[in-house]
Amino acid sequence: MKAAFTKRGRLEIINEILIVCRKPAKKTSILYKCNLSFNQLQRYLKYLISQSLLSSIESTETIFYQMTDKGKGFLEEYRRLNDFLEGERNGSAFPPSNRGETI
Numbered sequence: 001m002k003a004a005f006t007k008r009g010r011l012e013i014i015n016e017i018l019i020v021c022r023k024p025a026k027k028t029s030i031l032y033k034c035n036l037s038f039n040q041l042q043r044y045l046k047y048l049i050s051q052s053l054l055s056s057i058e059s060t061e062t063i064f065y066q067m068t069d070k071g072k073g074f075l076e077e078y079r080r081l082n083d084f085l086e087g088e089r090n091g092s093a094f095p096p097s098n099r100g101e102t103i
Contacts, residue, residue: 015078018071024064
């Protein structure tokens, strides 16, 4: 669990947006669930669409955003990296080294 009031990084925010957009989501839903300002959300949506991680679906009255297959790949890789780093913090990501240490 994260400590309270830690600053989120860019990849964490992208991860959160993609999780919200597994199913089609409106801007306001993404905005509130990811705790972003409108300007931040605009920049992230533009970036994620340009990288083909999100697609926009236009209906008659609104625009929905949904994660693409490439976005799913990003989520999988992000999760793998996060699990790896969590294991490292807990001392289990790497096997013991052979620098004169006994196993």
